[in-house]
Amino acid sequence: MKKMKVGIIILGKYYTLSPEEKKIENNDLRLSDGINLTADGKIIAEMSDRVKSLLPDGVETFTANVVTENDTLNADGADVYVVVPFNVIDIVFAALHSKNRPIVIYAPAFSEIWSYGNVFYPYFMRDVRKIDAMTGMDPDVYLCENDAELTEYVSALNVRFRIRNTKVLCIGEAMYEPYHSFNWGYEMVRLIQSKFGVKWKHIGSDTFLKIFRESEDGDADRINGEAKENRLPKGYDLSNPEKTYRIYKKLIEEAGADAFTVNCIESTVHTGCNTSSCYALSKLNDDGIVAACEADVTTLMNMLIVTYATNEPAFMCNPYLFPADDKLFVSHCTAPTKRSYDSDEKDEFNVYTYFEIRDLPCGLQVLKQPGPVTVTGISHDRMDKMVVVRGELLRNTSFPSCRTQVVIDVPGGVKKLAGLYEGRHWALVYGDQSKKIEKANQMLGIESIII
Numbered sequence: 001m002k003k004m005k006v007g008i009i010i011l012g013k014y015y016t017l018s019p020e021e022k023k024i025e026n027n028d029l030r031l032s033d034g035i036n037l038t039a040d041g042k043i044i045a046e047m048s049d050r051v052k053s054l055l056p057d058g059v060e061t062f063t064a065n066v067v068t069e070n071d072t073l074n075a076d077g078a079d080v081y082v083v084v085p086f087n088v089i090d091i092v093f094a095a096l097h098s099k100n101r102p103i104v105i106y107a108p109a110f111s112e113i114w115s116y117g118n119v120f121y122p123y124f125m126r127d128v129r130k131i132d133a134m135t136g137m138d139p140d141v142y143l144c145e146n147d148a149e150l151t152e153y154v155s156a157l158n159v160r161f162r163i164r165n166t167k168v169l170c171i172g173e174a175m176y177e178p179y180h181s182f183n184w185g186y187e188m189v190r191l192i193q194s195k196f197g198v199k200w201k202h203i204g205s206d207t208f209l210k211i212f213r214e215s216e217d218g219d220a221d222r223i224n225g226e227a228k229e230n231r232l233p234k235g236y237d238l239s240n241p242e243k244t245y246r247i248y249k250k251l252i253e254e255a256g257a258d259a260f261t262v263n264c265i266e267s268t269v270h271t272g273c274n275t276s277s278c279y280a281l282s283k284l285n286d287d288g289i290v291a292a293c294e295a296d297v298t299t300l301m302n303m304l305i306v307t308y309a310t311n312e313p314a315f316m317c318n319p320y321l322f323p324a325d326d327k328l329f330v331s332h333c334t335a336p337t338k339r340s341y342d343s344d345e346k347d348e349f350n351v352y353t354y355f356e357i358r359d360l361p362c363g364l365q366v367l368k369q370p371g372p373v374t375v376t377g378i379s380h381d382r383m384d385k386m387v388v389v390r391g392e393l394l395r396n397t398s399f400p401s402c403r404t405q406v407v408i409d410v411p412g413g414v415k416k417l418a419g420l421y422e423g424r425h426w427a428l429v430y431g432d433q434s435k436k437i438e439k440a441n442q443m444l445g446i447e448s449i450i451i
Helices: 029-035 041-054 069-074 090-097 117-135 147-164 182-194 205-213 220-226 239-255 269-273 278-286 297-310 414-419 434-444
Strands: 005-011 014-017 036-038 060-066 080-085 103-105 141-143 167-171 199-203 259-262 290-293 315-322 327-332 349-353 361-366 371-378 385-396 404-409 426-430 447-450
Touching: 005 041, 005 090, 029 036, 041 060, 041 080, 041 147, 069 090, 080 090, 080 117, 080 147, 090 103, 090 117, 103 147, 117 141, 147 297, 147 434, 167 239, 182 199, 182 297, 205 239, 205 269, 220 239, 220 349, 239 259, 239 269, 239 278, 239 361, 259 278, 259 297, 278 290, 278 361, 290 297, 297 371, 297 426, 297 434, 315 371, 315 414, 327 414, 361 404, 371 434, 385 434, 434 447
Parallel strands: 005 060, 005 080, 080 103, 103 141, 167 199, 167 259, 259 290, 385 447
Antiparallel strands: 014 036, 315 327, 315 426, 327 404, 349 361, 371 385, 371 426, 385 404
């Protein structure tokens, strides 16, 4: 996937080190010009390195010192501009804004640097807020309160950038949700493209089954070697689940896709291949390919946001609410085993039959780890709201349900959650990730409902 390019723009020519002002005796303004410094290569390099240290991994950067309106118009293109305002007037900000890219204003603390730019950037923010309201546009301008906010804003903008550059491969028909309407299901395919900029490629079920029949057999030993235990009845063959994963991976690579979904439950894919897609989807998420089952377009969008915001693979799950206990139960037959893309830690898993169709292999019981988790559900009709639930994963369970199943404590929140419920399938990641997800949703025009 293309990397986001961040332009670090030092705006203006002069600045003052605030501690030097304290050395002027009797507030003698005749001496003030002596502490007015020129932005030379040293301060520009220092400020550039400082900003770079606060940016998320995986972005590209360049740095420029822009002084005049003409300089701004000639500045290199970027996907995001981080602006450090030294002495510069608001017309320079406006010229940069015409490039139609997000602007993140990073003004050093008053105790460190004083500059004339700090009187002009509020003029710019005021004007674009009012003018863009009249034209119906989003200003896409953000002011940092501190270093942490710079990281948060640029990270969230990177989520939006990655989503706009994501290509999805879908096998089979669109899911009939929401409202069990095939029309609305296909409208969600349109909405994910028009609202979020996601690119889409479809392969019909019959076409896929032909590819499956003509492909080489799978390797059953691979799954047995990865699983903690094989708890399938005797006679169940694990070669087709491995074969399915291999074919999905090949088709994804050929399509140049970053994400994947398959209509496995309402089409002929399961029965035609004599296997579920659970193992394949688990492996794809471990590989860094966001993958959802049941051709559930809205949940795939949820997973994209959560995964890109947290750098963790998301567990797509069915939520059950128990308000009398303040417990949330979630389950599904597929879950990633990787805990984060930032580490090599993995959860163990056992192999069972597929829960809904017991004649088919295989469903994965991924043994999740106790501790803080975040569970999210996006509205499955307009994709404009997301419930973000902070809870404590207590334990793996053994109910007659989908194979990966856990119970989560949500103190004081389950009844409230029922009244604010959004989505159908949800997505779970480790840790309290609510702040990262909320920031990403802000950039995507999605309301976050924090529980």
